[in-house]
Amino acid sequence: MNDRFNLYRFAAPAVFYPLAGRLVPWFAGLAAIFGLAGLALGMLVAPTDFQQGEGYRIIFIHVPASWMSMFIYLVMAFWAAIGLAFNTRLSGMMAQALAPTGALMAFLSLWTGALWGKPMWGAWWVWDARLTSELILLFLYIGYLALTAAIDDPRRADKAGGLLLLVGVVNVPIIYFSVKWWNTLHQGASVSLTRSPSMASVMLWGMLLMALCFWMYTIAVALLRVRTILLERERHTDWVKAELTGETR
Amino acid sequence: MFGIVIAVIARDLRLALRRQADIVSALFFFVIVVSLFPLGIGPEPDLLRKLAPGVLWVAALLATMLSLPRLFADDHRDGTLEQLALAPHPLGLVVLGKVVAHWLVSGLPLALLAPVLGLQFDLSADALVVLTGSILLGTPALSGIGGIGAALTLGLRGGGVLLSLLVLPLYIPVLIFGAGAVDATVTGLGGQAHLSLLAALTCAALGFAPWAAAAALKIALE
Amino acid sequence: MFGIVIAVIARDLRLALRRQADIVSALFFFVIVVSLFPLGIGPEPDLLRKLAPGVLWVAALLATMLSLPRLFADDHRDGTLEQLALAPHPLGLVVLGKVVAHWLVSGLPLALLAPVLGLQFDLSADALVVLTGSILLGTPALSGIGGIGAALTLGLRGGGVLLSLLVLPLYIPVLIFGAGAVDATVTGLGGQAHLSLLAALTCAALGFAPWAAAAALKIALE
Amino acid sequence: MLEADNLECVRGDRRLFKGVGFRLEAGELLFLQGRNGAGKTSLLRMLIGLLPPEAGVIRWRGEAIKVLADEFRADLCYLGHQNAIKEELTPLENLVAAARLAEEELSQDDALDALEQVGLAGREDLACKYLSQGQKRRVALARLVKEKRPLWVLDEPFVALDVAAVAWLAGLIGAHLQRGGLAVMTTHQAVDIPAGAVKELRLGA
Amino acid sequence: MLEADNLECVRGDRRLFKGVGFRLEAGELLFLQGRNGAGKTSLLRMLIGLLPPEAGVIRWRGEAIKVLADEFRADLCYLGHQNAIKEELTPLENLVAAARLAEEELSQDDALDALEQVGLAGREDLACKYLSQGQKRRVALARLVKEKRPLWVLDEPFVALDVAAVAWLAGLIGAHLQRGGLAVMTTHQAVDIPAGAVKELRLGA
Amino acid sequence: MIHWQSFADFLAMGGYAGYVWGSFGATALIMIVEPILVARNRRNTISFLKRQLRAEARAESGAISGNTTV
Numbered sequence A: 001m002n003d004r005f006n007l008y009r010f011a012a013p014a015v016f017y018p019l020a021g022r023l024v025p026w027f028a029g030l031a032a033i034f035g036l037a038g039l040a041l042g043m044l045v046a047p048t049d050f051q052q053g054e055g056y057r058i059i060f061i062h063v064p065a066s067w068m069s070m071f072i073y074l075v076m077a078f079w080a081a082i083g084l085a086f087n088t089r090l091s092g093m094m095a096q097a098l099a100p101t102g103a104l105m106a107f108l109s110l111w112t113g114a115l116w117g118k119p120m121w122g123a124w125w126v127w128d129a130r131l132t133s134e135l136i137l138l139f140l141y142i143g144y145l146a147l148t149a150a151i152d153d154p155r156r157a158d159k160a161g162g163l164l165l166l167v168g169v170v171n172v173p174i175i176y177f178s179v180k181w182w183n184t185l186h187q188g189a190s191v192s193l194t195r196s197p198s199m200a201s202v203m204l205w206g207m208l209l210m211a212l213c214f215w216m217y218t219i220a221v222a223l224l225r226v227r228t229i230l231l232e233r234e235r236h237t238d239w240v241k242a243e244l245t246g247e248t249r
Numbered sequence B, C: 001m002f003g004i005v006i007a008v009i010a011r012d013l014r015l016a017l018r019r020q021a022d023i024v025s026a027l028f029f030f031v032i033v034v035s036l037f038p039l040g041i042g043p044e045p046d047l048l049r050k051l052a053p054g055v056l057w058v059a060a061l062l063a064t065m066l067s068l069p070r071l072f073a074d075d076h077r078d079g080t081l082e083q084l085a086l087a088p089h090p091l092g093l094v095v096l097g098k099v100v101a102h103w104l105v106s107g108l109p110l111a112l113l114a115p116v117l118g119l120q121f122d123l124s125a126d127a128l129v130v131l132t133g134s135i136l137l138g139t140p141a142l143s144g145i146g147g148i149g150a151a152l153t154l155g156l157r158g159g160g161v162l163l164s165l166l167v168l169p170l171y172i173p174v175l176i177f178g179a180g181a182v183d184a185t186v187t188g189l190g191g192q193a194h195l196s197l198l199a200a201l202t203c204a205a206l207g208f209a210p211w212a213a214a215a216a217l218k219i220a221l222e
Numbered sequence D, E: 001m002l003e004a005d006n007l008e009c010v011r012g013d014r015r016l017f018k019g020v021g022f023r024l025e026a027g028e029l030l031f032l033q034g035r036n037g038a039g040k041t042s043l044l045r046m047l048i049g050l051l052p053p054e055a056g057v058i059r060w061r062g063e064a065i066k067v068l069a070d071e072f073r074a075d076l077c078y079l080g081h082q083n084a085i086k087e088e089l090t091p092l093e094n095l096v097a098a099a100r101l102a103e104e105e106l107s108q109d110d111a112l113d114a115l116e117q118v119g120l121a122g123r124e125d126l127a128c129k130y131l132s133q134g135q136k137r138r139v140a141l142a143r144l145v146k147e148k149r150p151l152w153v154l155d156e157p158f159v160a161l162d163v164a165a166v167a168w169l170a171g172l173i174g175a176h177l178q179r180g181g182l183a184v185m186t187t188h189q190a191v192d193i194p195a196g197a198v199k200e201l202r203l204g205a
Numbered sequence F: 001m002i003h004w005q006s007f008a009d010f011l012a013m014g015g016y017a018g019y020v021w022g023s024f025g026a027t028a029l030i031m032i033v034e035p036i037l038v039a040r041n042r043r044n045t046i047s048f049l050k051r052q053l054r055a056e057a058r059a060e061s062g063a064i065s066g067n068t069t070v
Ligand code: HEM
Pocket: A059, A062, A063, A066, A067, A109, A110, A111, A112, A113, A114, A116, A117, A118, A120, A121, A130, A131, A132, A134, A135, A175, A176, A186, A187, A188, A189, A190, A191
């Protein structure tokens, strides 16, 4: 109905659904390629760290997972803001589709961090600002999932969940800057736009490739999930009926 | 005779599954409360290890308690409780069914989760096993005693807080033996004695509580 | 403009007085939770002194949280909330009034009671003053943030547990600064910095939370 | 069959009624009347044994219901102000669960049939919380369709029902009476129950 | 004065109605009809601005109510399924508190007078939780006695009332219409409102 | 180019095997299981919706007319 705006046209579920379907394999493929390249660089080529020995190789998962956990939350908050401001149907579904993956990323960040902390700091867990705020992020993800699951009317769930996302988003900068604001055990940023990276360039490339892999993986899974949500929510529209009775993929 | 107990358990479990969010939320409440303490107290591992049994048990107790107000409240509000009271069998059996169902969706998952949280406090493997065992043994008593409190405060405004007021003092023995068992293991004394006391408490609670709760329910329904 | 805020506060206070049991029960919950710890952990005074700030603050936080589900639930159930939403003034002001009233009957009494309990843990006079001050400064933020959670979970089954799940993570900063202030005083560093951060948190929460909560309430009423 | 003798009801410090008595035989309907607050609901709760009367006694088949206890309740079907349905369950699940808890047999087919009769065909699988006021009431009433217990006690059963549903329910109660059942009922609406002897009891001055 | 244009309502994934419209002038009553679940309550909640319609627009004095917001609500009095009274407070306190929250003036005397009119004289100082179903409803209705706002929206106002109270309320609505007020109402009972032009709108097939 | 002397060396990770492989293993597990779960959920949803669609079609063609048969 909003043919005048391109953006709106893609936001129309009937258009977005097949588009997403076509994009999924591409992103999945890219994720695999980046992942293999990153692993090859990081696990096979990169040299031993002079301080941490081989244990540092956890970085190739820990950092991408940590980044993604924060970034996904930001993206969800962005969709929430759009949804609340313009009442677009798709934005809530996008947030819903991203949330489980975001929670898993936060979990992975904690898990790999814990496995890293034991050999480096001598403890699975310490209560410092970054670790704590990352834990809060996991709780926020789970809170969002629980809240939207508890509300049955999907539109109401979207709105309430969106509001929660907007309130919780203050936590993300806290995670990111915690190492600067507080004196913590956790390492500060070693990749930054203004400084030249303080890491060996092979390590850096390995990490960036892995980050790209995580990124593509997230997009692929989220698109797959949003397609299911679309079918469920729009089941009474004609296009879904056509989709279901015709060939389905 | 026990058909009705099974029927009640089946119905309550189905309702619980219909709103899984509840089970999950209670668990995460447990996780969060446990995590709050190190935040408030500070990160020294030695101190934390000493705290662990107490904190974990207090958190388990609070998590069980939080879901208590709804043990009968939903049934009361929508009139189902009246129907249960009018059914041709002793009300105590119905309450027993509800208590068991409550334990299955609250106490049991807590016991399964507790060892993971124990790791955060750097507990030994032995202590973790005893922790799990003590929670498994102790939580049925919590559900049972809680049932009495829930029945007594049914339909009262502010029931939630009043309920904790009534129930927490009664929970103290369970807490002491439960945390004591873990503590004894940590200090190398062995938690055997504490655990048997806990088991005795649970048996007593499950035998007695349903009937007391049933009596309280009848008063609430007048 | 602010007439409505006053009217809401007056009404909520009158309701709270009509059922004093609520206020008293929240206080007793606080007392009992605080007293459980020495039971679960054992009576060493040094250990207890270290625990005190954390335990008192966690208990204050849980006590505030327990009364949250009823912040809007009663008004929702009996239809008053609809009437409030239909009144010719911004809903945010109504929420502000309810949050202030909630603090007056939950946060304020906690702050007055805290020093007494602090004595149990052998805290110094200085630390007791800072403890009271930090609870006075911090609890309004708890009521405000809690208001958002209460509005979001309004009318949902199992709302109580879900509410704690949503709200507790957001309470963590208040807990850290609050307990930190007392801790800093105990260790002789001075709690000034923590207290000002706490004040800033409270101002932000009171300015922002009522509007977020009002938005959530509108969604719940659809 | 159902007899009440010299009942007295005190709520708070107000005596709602005293010296109330009646006698109801098989096939008869007791129609309880009275203005708002006269004590109709209170009387019904006495009859089903949830509220102990201040004075007087209630007998079922000649024996006091307090003595009969479970035996009396096995003969009784009560429908109160509230619907006694679970909002999370579907109408179908609600019916089946209610029957199981009352230790009765109810096949899936019978339940579906009952729901169709109350006009909820097509909504058997929608959680009850999505139903309108009147539809929820209909789910509660569906319990009556296959109900064979002799004594029905109904507190304002017609509330929230539309005209068609009111007529249907009146017919159902009539059929129950013709089978030799007993019913006690209150309502402020004018409804006429086809067939069956109707006794009236008016509470309050 | 009150106009609705082409309203559409979707609940869950069911479209309850579409293309519903009407126009109501001063002194007119809109009588909303339809079977259980037809969407009457939903339509009323749209009219008072609590439920955003899927499509269509509602206008008050020519302007969309979404735009008017506070201004529209200052002209509106709504009475829902629920009574909006506090069980802990007495009827008198309830009335006074409700008026203050709506930013209206209501003297103690006026409130007592209103309570007497709804037949609660002698119960002004009993906490509402002790009142019967119908008496609670009457407390809610007492708000209407001194109500001067032009638009009344009433969802099944006659539920739980006895015959005398029904007649009294019908008269009250009639008087409101004669003063030039507007009213929108649903009910399943047959009630006739004295005086005033009645428009009917039937929802659902 | 390749940093490791032998495959065993690679597996040993300089003594950090448990930590490193624990991390990579968990990640691999999640990245395999999550898509499988999502895909399964999708299949279930589709078959459920299809069944519902068929049921609706049957209800419409059948003799039961409307929901008002009180
Ligand atoms: C459970 C514990 C841990 C958590 C929750 C955690 C969390 C995070 C987060 C959120 C980031 C990304 C933020 C940023 O890039 O600035 C990050 C990055 C990083 N973490 Fe951790 N971490 C944990 C443990 C560890 C441990 C034990 C180490 C190593 C001894 C470590 C080393 C690093 C490094 C090197 C980075 C990359 C920083 C950069 O290059 O920007 N982390 N961690």
